[in-house]
Structures are given as structure tokens and as C-alpha cells.
Amino acid sequence: MFQTFEVTSSPETGPTRLTALRAEMLVRKIDGFLVPRADRFQGEYVAPCDDRLAWLTGFTGSAGFACVLADVAGVFIDGRYRVQVHSQVADVFAPVHWPETQLADWLKDQSGISKLAFDPWLHTMAQIEALQIGLSGTGIALVPMDNLVDVIWSDRPTPPLAPFIDYSDDMAGETSRSKITRLAAELRDAGQAAAFITSPDSVAWLLNIRGTDIARNPVPHAMALLKSDADVALFCEQSQAADLTLNENVTVVAAGQMVATLVATTGPIRLDPDRAPFAIQEALAHDKIIVGQDPCVLPKARKTSAEIKGARDAHLRDGAAMVRFLAWLDGEAPKGGLTEIDVVTALEGFRRDTNALRDISFETICGAGPNGAIVHYRVNEDTNRSVNLGELLLVDSGGQYLDGTTDITRTITIGDVGPTEKACYTRVLQGMIAISRARFPYFKSGGVAGSDLDALARYPLWLAGLDYDHGTGHGVGAYLSVHEGPQGLSRRAKTALEVGMILSNEPGYYREGAFGIRIENLIVVTAANAITGGDARDMLDFETLTFVPLDRRLIDVTLLSSDERAWIDRYHSDTLKKIGPRVDGAALDWLIAACAPL
Template sequence: MFQTFEASSTPEQGLARLAALRAALPAFGVDGVLVPRADAHQGEYVAPRDARLEWLTGFTGSAGFCAVLPDVAGVFIDGRYRLQVQDQVADVFTPVHWPEIQLANWLKDNLSGSAVIGFDPWLHTMTEIAALRDALDGTDITPRPIANPVDQIWADQPAPPMAPFTAHPDNFAGESHAAKRARVAQTLKADACILTLPDSIAWLLNIRGTDIERNPVPHAFAVLRSDGTVDLFARSGKADGIKDHLGSDVILHVWDDFGKVIAALDGAVQIDPKSCPYAVKQLLGDAPLVEQPDPCALPKARKNAVEIQGSRDAHLRDGAAMVRFLAWLDRESPAGGLTEIDVVKALEGFRRDTNALRDISFETISGAGPNGAIVHYRVSDKTNRAVKPSELLLVDSGGQYQDGTTDITRTMIVGTPAQDHIDCYTRVLRGMVAVSMARFPKGVAGSHLDALARTPLWQAGLDYDHGTGHGVGSYLSVHEGPQGISRRSTIPLEPGMIVSNEPGYYREGAFGIRIENLIVVQDAPQIAGGDDRAMLSFETLTYAPFDRRLIDTGALTPDERRWIDRYHADTLRLLADRIDGPALDWLKAACAPLAADRPA
């Protein structure tokens, strides 16, 4: 009988929970265990039932994992979370800088003699386990699949999400699911393909769900067969309301039949080892496997004309809400009394006033002063800070609308900025503008463009530790692969792909700056005198003013100033009819042309 604890998700519980987990491990025949922030679907976000890493450690970031050994428990986090983790895991767990320090090397350094490290095979991909085993080859450390021991000590672990799935209409999707299934089936390299990513299944079948907070995705597994038919696996009752939408070519199964059905598949089976849980490999046994990327990933990333227009419409609606918020902030903040939570509530209220908001697209980041330097900061009652004069306020937010998903970041000054604020903000803005103006040949990936955003910062010896941009779904996940703009983004950018453009700069203990627009890849027109090489460029989707008080116009090139003035003119033209009263007066002033050769 294992000792159990009530769930409160507070770091103070960490010591007792860690002791209980260690006490449970001998019954599983292991010396240590891995606790990732993952579920069986390997998406970025998890339902409360699967928030094992947060429950154990108190760490709430969207990426990371814990390795629990007899004498040390390391929480592995990347550069986005190194300030956050210090506040959340207290002294119970040891922060480990990842990927600079790899798990295998850390295990070698912290274990002596032979050891068995347990892992839940549903929570790790085939690629992850293969890489770990390769890295540990020649040692006496052995990874072993086990049942999840955290589930044994988590007394009030939430139940799985059970809300029903809904159909996503073709007039928003731009293509029927029958056409999608037929199109994707033609690309398969095997008789059947196993799909585990919720956003891939949602896109393929034109369905949505509420199983992951802020992301309208369904918890399901699917098998796409080479004839375009699909086996869909969902918990009892969740798909009952969409049977007519799915039709006879999509066969519904109960959740527990997934293993039985895939074990009985005939012929070769296609899987994506980077997203497929290791447990699926176990269930498939000796079936011949064809390892290929998820066949829905690229088609989903290439938005069709209907989805792109939907995104434009969603961003104008969202932009009007942002303008009302920014005008409100400028009116209310000088009087004092506002807090980060007040800012979050006000912004969400302006979005809900559109009467089209389905949900916010992620937890709003509202970081005042030094809290803005925490890249993925999430305000709480404990951390809530006043919005003070002469401090920067970073607000990163977005909305889920049925026609599109938005994600926008603006950094504002309350009162009078310091020269350091202006210098750093202008460098971040120049990087954002450089990406926006980019023109590049087909075949170029985000890794080639990442330096454009960083160059103004590099010239001052500055940088930031996150990617410049991520893909964004169409009323789907606000973070969508495989496209992006970062040093690791090797997927060529293609027309229809939506990415964020969000350089930043963060000074620990002082302030954070990030400026973000969403942009969509488009074919670029030919230029007189150029060759006939096919070129691409970006169309800006996001419209809301930049804080002109933070722009040093003397540091801008003529092209940069022209781009900003044109962007502000477009913002006024596109949003003026959606706004009235004092907010419209504020918008007109915010979008006036920049004065040349001096700070605005």
C-alpha cells in the first residue's frame, strides 16, 4: 500500500511527495524514475490528470522533465524557464540546464554501479527512448518501461476529460474531412498509419474538443488506412454527437480497444517515432514499421485560402480588442493601483466583448518590471505585482476564435521610460521589422531567418534564449509544428504557413521586452531586374500599435521607419471602423507617423 497525498500543486508539498515516490520505486524494481511533462498524445499541453510533473515538483512550465534518483531529483528545463524554476521548485529539486546537460550524462554523473531507471512507456516517444538507450550504451544504467508510479501516490488525481467532441464546419476548415483523408492517405508509405497527436486528428477529421485547456483539441487516437478510412478511438460517449459528421468511413471504437486493434493490423504500419509513444511500439510487436513524419503535419501547416482569410478576420477582431485594452491601460495606469492580475482580467474582458471569443489561446502573460524578465511568467495571487510608474509591462496573450487563433505580445511603458528601456526596445523592434520585411527563396527554413531578428541585439552584445517564432494553428494549437523561426527550425517555409515573429530581450531582476506579430508565408511578386527565382515573403496578420514612447527613431534605418509608419497607417485603416470614442482618438495618436531622427 503506497502512501498517498492530496493534490494542491504547491512547491511546499514537494518534499513529502518526493519521499513517497522514492518509497514506491522498489515495488517497481527500479532505482529511479523519469517524470516528464507529457501525456499519451505527446502534445505540448496536458490535461490536469496528466500534470504529474507539476504535481510532484510545483514546476508549471510547458516543457521539462524530472529525473528522480535515490539522492537527487533533477528538474530539466531550457533557457525559457531558468528564472521560473528557481521560484517554483524551492530547494527540494535541483534545476538542470537542458539541453546543455543531457539526461544520459547527468545519470552517469549521479549514479554509481548498476541501476535501473523506470519510465512510463506512454509518456515517452520512441525517439526519446532510443536516444537514451544509445547514450547509455556501455554503462550499467538500464531504462525499463513500468507502470506509472506517480499515479499510485496521487490520491485525488483528476479524472480524464470527458467533454464531447464537436464538428468543425467546412466553411471554417476550407476542406471536407473526406477530401483530407483521401489526400493524406495517398501520401502513406504503409498500409496503415497510427496518429496520436490531438491536433493532427482534429485537423484530419474536422473535429474539435476541450480536452486541453485553451487548445480546442480532442483526446483521441486514430488509424488512417491507405484507402482513406479511419479508425477513431475515444472514451465512451465523447464522439457520439459527431457520428453524422464523421460518416461511415470513420469507424468509432472505445478507448480501451486501441491496443487490440493496432496489434491486429495487417501489413506495414507507419508511425512517427518523434511523436509516437514507446508503448505503441510495444503493442505492435513484430509488425513491420515504417518510420515517417506525421503525415498530417505539413498539410495542416499549409493553411488554405479559407483558413488564411479566417485568420485575417480573427486578427482584426482581436486587434480591435487589443486597441481598447491599450487605450484603457494608458488611461488607467498613471493613477496607480493596477496590478498584473487587473491587466489580465481587463484584456480578457475586451476579448469577450467581441462576442466571438471561444477561449483565450493560452494563459495570459502579464509581467510588470522584473516579472517581465521571466519568459513564460504566469501571474498568481502570490506573485501578483503592481504596475508601477517608469517600469515596463510585458503582455503576451491571444484568443481562440472559430475562424482563427491569435497570439500577440506588446511591451508598454508606464510613465517615462529610461534610456535603457528605449535602447533595448528599439533593438527588439528592429529585429521584428527585419523578419517582417524578409524576402527569401523557396526552400529557406526558419533557421536561416532567425539571425535577422537577433542582429540588432547581437550588435550590442545582447540575445534571448527562446526561438524567434513558432507555428500557429487555425482554431487549433497556438504552438503548431513543424514550421518555426529558430536555430532548430529546418523545415522549409511554404505559402500558407503561419508563424509568430517575436524577438525579445530579458534582463533578470529588471525588465523584459517582447514584441510579437503573427505572419503568414506568401508568394512574393517578381522584382524588375531580378532572375526568375521563386521567392517568398510574409503578410502581417496582427495589427495593434507599438509603444512609440519606447522607439528611438534616430536609431532606425529609413526602411525600418517607413515599414513602421506603413504598419501603423494600415492598423488605423483596418481598425478605425471597429472602434469609437476615446479608444479611436487614442488609436489615431498611436498610429501617427514617427518623427525622424529623434526618440518618439
């Protein structure tokens, strides 16, 4: 069944809610209030009770924030959402291109601001520090206070309190006790008494647990304090942890006692400035805080051999479901009558037919024709468009399986399209191939980061004067968040790539009002085989995890090099070998034709 998890909001409700918020600002004697798209866990996805930005403005993107002043309300959005935002927010909100325009610079252009308020639980230490630096000398004071949106949101949903579940040590590839012991030793070596872990996926990884508090993301709404003596305090409600099999050194502490527990801890506590709420910094004495990265982040990103095997298995299962879907789509779409919601519903059905799907890994993006140009488009009853002949259909989707998380995008032609669409598709494909074939040196200190590789995916587009306004790839969890850091493929991804890191490889191109193109496979960093005659140095490359045919009808072979053409034929040959035994009948016939050599 097609479902949406958005809060009730629309452009029509925006003016009334904005007026109510401004009235509350007058009562509190403040000049502005910040409304981020964040919860206290700083995750990309939030529970309905925490979706304050969507409730106030109507904007449902996964990143952004609003700054509400007495006479202007800016909604700050990045390049992924600049088309989407105009259809979702009322005229009382002014879209602001971000990060090109920073909040501090925007505020300097406004007048009559002396007090800007914010909820200290919804902003990280680093975010507030950067804003304070940006506002230095302006006379604008940042004022932490209770959330004013919550005051006016009379029918706000209740917070989730779903029970947590154990995650198999065999699938994780390491016991929770081993992880805790290893990281506690690192804290002792660094002279730190504890590390406060605020990201739910880090808590899930450390304790080998999962949850259902956030739709599409199997993470628990919990924080934890990892101590250097290998004791752990898990902050959540007792009922949520009642069914867990926890180590004897893990104690469940009520979330309401979290701050008091931190204050009572003897010795310095590590806080990750990019993840820890500013409220924690406020609560602790300055000399008790040591700034440092969440100790779970890098170990979690370096997948174990068991997690990589699980990812391979999950992608073969998911690939078979995708092939059945694409075969169905090729048969049904030319008949007419299909809508975007029909496609989303059918695709989820094929995944559920595996009898292994726990959930989809994010709300499926299915954009027909011009809707495909909206990078993170999510169809609803109001925007639902027909799938028409002579147009492109962009489908970005994924599944959550116990053994792995998948994320795949395919752009499909419905009937025939023109040479412009084919040329753009081919250039996007060339970028995806360039990343897939990348080979790069490994250094024990430093190393090659995603920012060093991002241009490989863009170069074929740049040659034609084209580009896209999103990163080329993001990290992916192991039955965890489909978007996982710190690894990535983008200009901002500065973390060195290491063996075991799983990433997406998804260049694209979007022509507003016409079409969108994106092609996405998941890849894992591996140790590269030595090349005869090469230097005796360690090298890394990528193993492709996703095996689903590309749309050969959209490939302009005249643009391809011989190496690119060979890569496509080899990829399709591998796809047929891996997925062929998993499908039959019409789906197998379709797969054989789709994997034919160019």
C-alpha cells in the first residue's frame, strides 16, 4: 500500500501557523526563532512529532531550516530542493539558497534583530559555535529556550516508544562486548573518562540492537554513555529495552536522568561537536568537555566481512525484485493508465514478495517526466502524475533487510525519447562507470577521500556544460541508515576511504520542467589487486554490489569509449549470471534481453 509519513501541512496552513509563532515570539520578547529540520538525535529522518519544519512551512525535504523574524521568514534549502520548495511553501516564506547564503550573512541584511532564539536540543555544538562566530560584532545575541513551535502545535503527535530488538552477532560480525571493550580502551589511552554517543545508529552499532522509532530506519531512539571502564549507560525508557539481551556491563537509565548522569560522571567526557546537542554543552562544566569524534563512527563505517557478505546477499535478493519490477513496468507502462503511485506501490510489492523485506529504506522517489527533475521528489495524491509515452521515469528506491540495506536508482524510458535525453543519460552513465572503475592509493595516514574522486563522475557532464547539485554518493549502513557518514563521494567528503566502507555511486542530471536522470549502484571499498609493472604501493578500488540492468535503449554508444562499452557489457554479463537463477518466466526473458551486449 502506498503510504506517506508526513505531518499534516500545506501552503494553506502556513500563514496561520506563522502568525501564531510570531505572536509567541512577541510574548517571549525575541526578534527571531530558528526551526531546523532536526531532532535531538540529529538524524536525517525524524519522527512525526519532531517534524516541526514541515508542520510550520510545508517543506518536507530531509535537510534545511527556517529562520522566522517579525517581517520575513526564510526557508533555507540546498540544491536538491530548490524546485520542490516552491510547490510546498506559502508565499509568506522566502526560499533562501543555502549553503551559498549562510544564515549569519542573511541575518546581517535584516534589521531590528537583537535576540535570536533557538531550541538548544535541536542544534549541535558546532552549529551554534559557527553561528556565534558568524554573528560576532553584529550585536545579535543567541538565546536558548524551549521550543516555540511545540507551544503552538496543539495536535503534535506523541513521541515514539517502540521496543528495541537484538541484532545478531553473526550478522554484525563482532559482539557488542568486543566493540565496547575495544572502544573503551581507546578512551583510556586518550585519557578520557567517557564518550557521550548521541547518534541512534551509533548506539545501534555499539550494542548490536535495532529499533523502529523512525520510519524506514531501523534505529533506536536512544543515546548512550560509553565509559573507559567498559560500562555503558543506555538512555531510553525501560519499556523500550525490556526485550533486549544486554551485556551485564550495560545499564538502562531513564532518558530523563541523562543530563544528571553526565553531570555526575567523574572525569572528562568526549562530545562530538557535529552530533551532540548544544544543550549538553550548556549542562556540563567547560573543563569536563573534550571535543572529539563519536568513537563509533569510523568502526561502523568499516564494515566487517560478515556485514559485506550480508550486503552482497541483500543486493542479489533486491536485484531480483527490481528485475521483476522492471519487466512488469516494461509490459504495463506502454499500455497507458499507470501513475507514479501505481509504480511505487508495485515496486514495494515486488520487494515484499521476497518475504525478507523489513521495510523500504526510504520513501521511494518516482518522478515521471518533469517530476523527475525534482531531486528528492516524493509523490502524493496531489502531485501524482501519469507515466506517459515519450518521457523518462526516474525511480530511486531501496529495501531494509536483516542482512543489508539497499539503495538503487534506475532511469527508464517509456517508449522512445529524443537524442537530448539519450545524450544526457549516457554522460551520467559515463560518470557512474568512472567511479566504478576508480583505483586509488591507500595511505595509513590521510588517504584519498570522496572529495578527491567526486570530479570523476562529473567530468563527462562538464564536457557538455552540464552538472548536478548534489553529492555523487553517500555512505550506507548495514541494516541501519541508508545515509551514513562520514564516508561519501562529494566535494565536502573529506574522510579518507578505507576497506569495507559502503557508498552509493549516483551521478545525475536534471532539466527543470522536462526530465531528470540519475543512475545509482552501491559499491564497497576493497583492496585492489596488484598490477604487473605497477609501483609496490597499496591501492584501493570498488566492488559493485548492485546488479540490475541499465536501460540500453537510452545509451548513445557513439559517446562511449571502448573501455566504457566493455564495462557495460561485462556488468550486464555479471548481472545475468547473478540474477538469472533468481527469476523465471517473463522476468527471465526480459533480463536476458536487457543484458544483451551493446
